[in-house]
Structure formats: structure tokens, C-alpha cells
Amino acid sequence: MRVSPDPKPSMYEPIIDALRRGAAAEALTAAREAVDAQPEDPAAHRLLASALRLDGDRDAALAAVDRAIELQPEDARLHLERAGLLLDGRQLDAAEAELARTIGLDPNQFPAYILQAQLALARGDLDQADSVIKVAARIAPEHPQVAAVEGTLALRRGDADRGLSILSRAAQRFPDEAILRNALGFAYAAKGHFAFAEQAFRGLLERKPSNPLRAIVADMVRRQGRPGEAVDELLPILDSEPGNPGLRRLVGEMELEAGRFDSAQARLKALLSEYPRDRRTIVALTEAWRRGGADDDARQTLEGLLATHADVPDLWYARLLFEEFAGDAAREVVERWLAAMPDFVPALEARATLHQQAGETAQADAIARRITELDPGHAGAELRVVDGLMRTDPDAAVTQIEGLLAKAGDENIKRGLRQLLGRAFDTAGQHDAALATWVELQTEMVPQRLPLPPLSDSLPALPEMAPVPEKAPGVAFLWGAPGSLVERIALTLEHARMPLRADRFSAQPPRDPVQRYGTPAALVDGSLDPHFLISQWRATHAARRVENGSLIDWLLWWDNALLIALRTQLPAARLLIALRDPRDMLVGWLAFGAPMPFAMESPEAAAQWMARALGQIADLHEQDLFPHALIRLDDSATDPAAIAGAVGEALGVELPPLPPGAQGPDHYAPGHWRHYAEPLATAFAILAPVAERLGYPAR
Structure with a gap:
């Protein structure tokens, strides 16, 4: 190793001063003069690299630091600088190798560990990041960059509370540390505290x-x-x-x-x-x-x-x-599409849909068969072929579905086919086989679904209804038990561009008490203040894009305990309840599933829960506990105009009906439950009393 004579410190001062001030041109001039004066001095080359980096010439900076390493290969700081330049150029693997050399030369090079941990986080290697930051913490346990990595690591592992705690404490101690504020902003965002996150990032934006x-x-x-x-x-x-x-x-x-x-x-x-x-x-x-x-x-x-x-x-x-759905203009567009893209499957699907909506089932079925020829295994076309067979030859439909099941590899597809197989058994008159298929499927899905919401057994004396404000925003709540076909009401409202919010069924539901299972019990025992509940509900409106406070909130569950809050805090609101014969609802839940992803451990357990839930609806209706409308879909489920009329009447508005066929697959006609009177006798006996209370025949 060649080592130059120690230069005078005064040689470096102009360079360092210019670098501190961000004066790239001035730093470059001074650094080049130093290199010319001391060509064998690694420190001069290192400073030249810093000046070139500041000037934006990364390649020249890398060459300068390489020359410094050539002169002093065992200087860990030079390898660390080289790693930084490689990171600037997104040469991550080379940077990793350089950081390893840095630590090999000097195990106490704290910045190298921080960079290694950050690189590990960037590539998702959380265990490696954890291992490296622990070493860094032994060198400088109180350093803010250690806290930044530890907090970010907690966030990446899904522990937002711990990450926020680490970063908040560190930010209080080191308020000017940019990397901490950056991590803190993301921690706030992960917790949904977007206003605090905005504040953290704005602080950084103002500085740089x-x-x-x-x-x-x-x-x-x-x-x-x-x-x-x-x-x-x-x-x-x-x-x-x-x-x-x-x-x-x-x-x-x-x-x-x-x-x-x-x-x-x-x-x-x-x-x-x-x-x-x-x-x-x-x-x-x-x-x-x-x-x-x-x-x-x-x-x-x-x-x-x-x-x-x-x-x-x-x-x-x-x-x-x-264009109007299924109208002549839509047909003309589809014909031009097929002319431009002959045998293009999505265009054929569009044409089949138009035939289906016009009641031209034979033409729709023929196109479906053509699609299966062009794209064997096409799920939509295969199912349309099955639908055709279920109308004309249910036993052949059973055979067709069993063949599709034998070829299916994806478990989700298999589950959908098994659900359909049960319906094919039903259409073929094999009701015991249908029920066995559905029950087996529901039992398998229990671990992947939400438990049935707990229901309050009794209510305290309800508060008096508050006076209705003069200019209260329009608020309604929509609910229906599984099998009620409440989704058809939701589709009608959405089609009419009413302010429906269905996000309680999404992957990111609103975080308010109306979503939480424990809310009814907390209202009953007094641990949840009704005013606080509604305040929290309103606090989510901005994130849910609610304008002027008007919305129709589609609820995951209903419990009359909510009336403790609604009667005093939202007296102008209205409750819309979808309803069918409870026994048809249970069969529909088994055969078609429901928007509510509730677990059904057995038909009897589901009937017990449904009887209690609908018993509360009967109480609400009989005692007129809150403004509400029972929207009965028994006879109107297949009539979009009737649904729109009933919902519009409940809300005091006129709603357009859904286009034909837009309401989803056909469900069973009223009274279909009687086909299952024997195998589901116990479950139906549980539901019979509440069915009578709601106006349905006992048998």
C-alpha cells in the first residue's frame, strides 16, 4: 500500500467548506487542485469524489473513489462511500458486496449496518434486516437511524402499533432527523392517521x-x-x-x-x-x-x-x-366489434349477453358453445352451457359439472362448481344430494369466514326519540340477513346513483363502532356512549367520500341495540330491511351464499341465529321502534321495476329499475323451501315461529 505524506489540513478546508455550502463548482475546483498537488493522497481523491457526486457526475465520482481505494484499500470509509455511489446508481447487489467489505475491514462501521438493513428492507428480507440492525444497535443503541429501521421493520411485519410507538418516541428526541420523520409518516398512514401522516411529510417537504x-x-x-x-x-x-x-x-x-x-x-x-x-x-x-x-x-x-x-x-x-343496455344501438356496436375482431371471445361474450337479455336463450347458448370451442375451459362459457342444460336436461347438467370439477385445479373454482352442482342436483329433483353438497361445502368454509355476529338478548328501556332536525341530511341504513336478496336492493340503489356505501363488505371497511361485533353489548351495558358512537361513525365519512352527510349505509349486521344510539342521535334516519320467508332465506343461503361472509357451522346453528336476528326485526316492526320499511322480496325478487318501486317508496324518491338480467342469477321461487321440509325439518321448526310473526304461513 502506498501512503502519501500527510497533507496539511488547510488543503482540505476550502473543499470541505464548499461541500457544506453545496457549492459544487467551487468544491470541484478546490478538490482538483488538491489532487494535482497530492496525486498519491487518498483523502484528496475521496474529497474529489464527494465534489463530483454533489455535481451530479456519479460515474466520475465512482472513478475518483476507486482511485482512493487503490491507494488505501483497507480504509473502510472509502468502501462505504463507494457503496453509497453504487446505491445512487441502483446497483444494489454491488452495493451489498461493498458494504460487506466495509464491515469486514471495520466491524464498527455503523453507517454500513444501517445501509445493509435498509437494503434488506427494500428487498423484503425482514429477518436479515432484523439481524443487521441488532448489530448496529449494539454500536449506537440510541441512534435515531436505528429507531427508524426498527420502527419500519415493525410496520413491515404488520405491527403498526409497535412501529408507531418506536418512531414517535425517537421523533420526540430527534425532531430534526429526516429519516425518522419519513418513517413516522408511513407509520401514521399504516394506522389510518392520515392527517398526522400529512403533517409529518409536510415537515419534510418544507425542509427539502x-x-x-x-x-x-x-x-x-x-x-x-x-x-x-x-x-x-x-x-x-x-x-x-x-x-x-x-x-x-x-x-x-x-x-x-x-x-x-x-x-x-x-x-x-x-x-x-x-x-x-x-x-x-x-x-x-x-x-x-x-x-x-x-x-x-x-x-x-x-x-x-x-x-x-x-x-x-x-x-x-x-x-x-x-348505449342503452340490450338496445339496437348496443347490438350494432357489438356487430362492428366482431367485424373488427372476429372470434374474439370477449366480443362473443358481449353478443351472448345481449341475446340473453333479449330472452334469446338458444342463440346465447350457441355462442357459449362456440366460445368453449375457441377457448376450452372458459369458465363463463362453460357455466352458460351448464345453465342451458339445467333448463333442458338437469341430469346432463350434473354430469357436465362433475366433468368440470374433475378438470379444475384451483380450489376457488372447485368451490364455485360444487355450489353449482348442488343447484343442478336441486333442479334434477335430487334434493337430498343438493343439501348434502351445500352443507359439506359450508362446513369446509367455516375457518375462512366470519363468525355469526353475537346478538343482544334483551334491551334496556329505549330512550325517547329525539326531535327530527329541520335540515337533517338524508341517512338510511340497509340490512338483510343472508338469503334475503338484500344485494338486489343494493344494486338498484347503485344503479340509481344513490349514495350507497357498500364498503363494509370490502377488504378495507370503515373503522367505526358500527362495524364491530362488540358494539351492541357495549351499548346495552353503557360502556359505549351513543353520542360517541355516532361521532365515530361520522368521522369516517370523509374517507368514505360521503358528501353533505347523506348516505345509505349497507350494514354487515343489525342489532336492535343500535336503537339506543339512533333514536337520540339520528332520529331522521330510516332503516331498510330486506325480507323473505325465513325458510326460503335459509335455503337461499345454502344454495347461493350471501354478501355477508358468515360461517355456517350447520343449518340448525344458522337457523338459531337467523331466528334471533329476525325476532329482533319482528320486535322493531311490531313496536315501531324506529322509522323503517320491510321490503319483501318474495314475489318481487325477479321484477326489477317492483324492487325499484318498493325501495323508492321507502325513501320517498323515484328510482329507475335495473336493466333486465342485471340483478344477478335467478334464485328459487317463493316456497321452494318445502322441497327440503324433511331433511331440514329441525331447522325449519326453529324458524317457523318468527316466520309467522313476520306474516308467513307456518307450513
Whole structure:
């Protein structure tokens, strides 16, 4: 190893001072003078590398640090700098190797461990990150970067509470540590505390403005239900990156979310003209047209694009949305689509759907058979073939489904086919086989489903109804037990563009007491204050994009204990309850499932729960405990106009009916439960008393 004579410290001072001030040109000049004066001095080359890095010349900086390593190969700090340059260039594997050399030369090189841990986090190797940060913690246990990695590690392992605790304590001790505030912002976001996350990221943005940070701030603002402000945050980025298609699309999507339909249309149309195959842009623009009532503009724009891009299926999908469902114009669009893309399966599916809606089942079945020839194993077409057989030859349908089951590999597909097999057995008159198939399937699914919600046994004396405010926002709650076909009411409301919120059934439901199973008991024993419950419910409105407080909240469960809060806090609200004969509901639950992903341990256990739940509905109705409407779907389940009329009457509005066939698969006719009177005798005996209370015959 060659070591140059120790240079005078004064040689470095101009370089270091310029580096501290961010004066790249000045630092470069001084560093080159130092290298010229001391060409064998590794420190001079190291400083030159720092100046070049500041100037943005990473390759030259890497060459300078390589020269310094050549002169002093055992200096761990030089290898650490080289690792940093490699990281700048996204050469992650090479950076990992350089960090390993750094630690090999000096096991106390704390920054190397931090970088190693961060790299491990980036590639998802949480165990490696944990192992490395423990070593770093032994060197500097109180260092803020240790806390940043430990907190981030907890977040990545799903323990947001612990991550937030670690990062909050560290941020209080080191309020100016950028890496801590960054991690803290993500911790707040993971807990759903988007306002705090916004504050953390804004603090960073003020200190060191950058487009990625501004985009994160915009996302936090959007998540608080302020999409218009989020757009305003993004516009400066768009001004500096006008050619960024992803950003242009994102701004258009947020403008759509904010209700700025004209602006969203203009921005997204310009983008689609440049990228006519981009599905996400097509979807966003289609929604902007739909919500802005710009059907004519949609047709004109899409026709123009299809004239030169007739092979883009998403453009055809969008074009069909702006014609009356199953109307002559829709048929004409589908015919042109098939002319442009002959034997294209989605186009054939569209044509089959149009035939189906027009009652032309033979033509729909023929197309389904054609699709199975073009695409053997196509699930939708295979099921349509099965549907045709169930109408004409149920025994053949059973055989067909059993053949599909033998070929299916995916467990989810198998479960769907088994559910369908039970219905085929039912159609073929093999009711014992149908019931056995459904019960076996329900039993297998118990571990993957939610337990049945607990129900309060008795209520304390309910408070008096509060006076109805003069200008209360329109609020309704929708509920129906499994098998009630409540989903058809929800589809009707959604089709009418009513403010329905179905997110309680999503992967990210609102985090309020109305979602939690323990709420009824807490209301009954007084540990949950009714005012607090409704305040928490309202606090989720922004995230749920509720405008002006008006919504129809589709509930996962119902318990009359909620009346303790509703009677005093929301006296203007209304409860909509979907209802059918409870025994038909139980059979429907078995045969078709339900939106509520509840576990059914046995038909008898399900009947016990349903009897108690519907008993509360009977109490509500008989005693008129709260403004409500029982929407009976026994005879109207297959009549979209009747459903729209009943729901509209309950809400005091006029609703358009669903298009034919848009309400989902056919269910069994009223009274179908009698086919199962013998095998389900015990369950039906449990349900008979509440069925009578609700106005249905005992037998």
C-alpha cells in the first residue's frame, strides 16, 4: 500500500467548506487542485469524489473513489462511500458486496449496518434486516437511524402499533432527523392517521422540497377525502414534468374524484389521444364522461379512436357503456366489434349477453358453445352451457359439472362448481344430494369466514326519540340477513346513483363502532356512549367520500341495540330491511351464499341465529321502534321495476329499475323451501315461529 505524506489540513478546508455550502463548482475546483498537488493522497481523491457526486457526475465520482481505494484499500470509509455511489446508481447487489467489505475491514462501521438493513428492507428480507440492525444497535443503541429501521421493520411485519410507538418516541428526541420523520409518516398512514401522516411529510417537504415527497403529501390529503386539494398539491409537479403520463393520469383521476368533471375529461382525453391502449386512462375517462353526463362527447371521441384502433378491446367496452343496455344501438356496436375482431371471445361474450337479455336463450347458448370451442375451459362459457342444460336436461347438467370439477385445479373454482352442482342436483329433483353438497361445502368454509355476529338478548328501556332536525341530511341504513336478496336492493340503489356505501363488505371497511361485533353489548351495558358512537361513525365519512352527510349505509349486521344510539342521535334516519320467508332465506343461503361472509357451522346453528336476528326485526316492526320499511322480496325478487318501486317508496324518491338480467342469477321461487321440509325439518321448526310473526304461513 502506498501512503502519501500527510497533507496539511488547510488543503482540505476550502473543499470541505464548499461541500457544506453545496457549492459544487467551487468544491470541484478546490478538490482538483488538491489532487494535482497530492496525486498519491487518498483523502484528496475521496474529497474529489464527494465534489463530483454533489455535481451530479456519479460515474466520475465512482472513478475518483476507486482511485482512493487503490491507494488505501483497507480504509473502510472509502468502501462505504463507494457503496453509497453504487446505491445512487441502483446497483444494489454491488452495493451489498461493498458494504460487506466495509464491515469486514471495520466491524464498527455503523453507517454500513444501517445501509445493509435498509437494503434488506427494500428487498423484503425482514429477518436479515432484523439481524443487521441488532448489530448496529449494539454500536449506537440510541441512534435515531436505528429507531427508524426498527420502527419500519415493525410496520413491515404488520405491527403498526409497535412501529408507531418506536418512531414517535425517537421523533420526540430527534425532531430534526429526516429519516425518522419519513418513517413516522408511513407509520401514521399504516394506522389510518392520515392527517398526522400529512403533517409529518409536510415537515419534510418544507425542509427539502422534492416531487416524490409532494406526491406523498398529495396522497395523504386525498385519503382524508380532499381530492381537490390533492390535485392542487400535484399541479406543481405536473408543471415540472409535463410529459409524465402516469402523473397526468393521476391528476385526472383525482379531478374526477373531486367532481371536477370537465377538467378531468379534458386532461384524460388529451392523454388517451396519445396512449389509446392505456386501460386505466380509458376507465377513468369513461367514468368522467358518465358522471359528467357527457354521453355525446364520449361516443364521438371513442368512435374517433376506434377508427384507427379497432383492435383495442377496452375502447369497445367503453363504447358499449354509452348505449342503452340490450338496445339496437348496443347490438350494432357489438356487430362492428366482431367485424373488427372476429372470434374474439370477449366480443362473443358481449353478443351472448345481449341475446340473453333479449330472452334469446338458444342463440346465447350457441355462442357459449362456440366460445368453449375457441377457448376450452372458459369458465363463463362453460357455466352458460351448464345453465342451458339445467333448463333442458338437469341430469346432463350434473354430469357436465362433475366433468368440470374433475378438470379444475384451483380450489376457488372447485368451490364455485360444487355450489353449482348442488343447484343442478336441486333442479334434477335430487334434493337430498343438493343439501348434502351445500352443507359439506359450508362446513369446509367455516375457518375462512366470519363468525355469526353475537346478538343482544334483551334491551334496556329505549330512550325517547329525539326531535327530527329541520335540515337533517338524508341517512338510511340497509340490512338483510343472508338469503334475503338484500344485494338486489343494493344494486338498484347503485344503479340509481344513490349514495350507497357498500364498503363494509370490502377488504378495507370503515373503522367505526358500527362495524364491530362488540358494539351492541357495549351499548346495552353503557360502556359505549351513543353520542360517541355516532361521532365515530361520522368521522369516517370523509374517507368514505360521503358528501353533505347523506348516505345509505349497507350494514354487515343489525342489532336492535343500535336503537339506543339512533333514536337520540339520528332520529331522521330510516332503516331498510330486506325480507323473505325465513325458510326460503335459509335455503337461499345454502344454495347461493350471501354478501355477508358468515360461517355456517350447520343449518340448525344458522337457523338459531337467523331466528334471533329476525325476532329482533319482528320486535322493531311490531313496536315501531324506529322509522323503517320491510321490503319483501318474495314475489318481487325477479321484477326489477317492483324492487325499484318498493325501495323508492321507502325513501320517498323515484328510482329507475335495473336493466333486465342485471340483478344477478335467478334464485328459487317463493316456497321452494318445502322441497327440503324433511331433511331440514329441525331447522325449519326453529324458524317457523318468527316466520309467522313476520306474516308467513307456518307450513
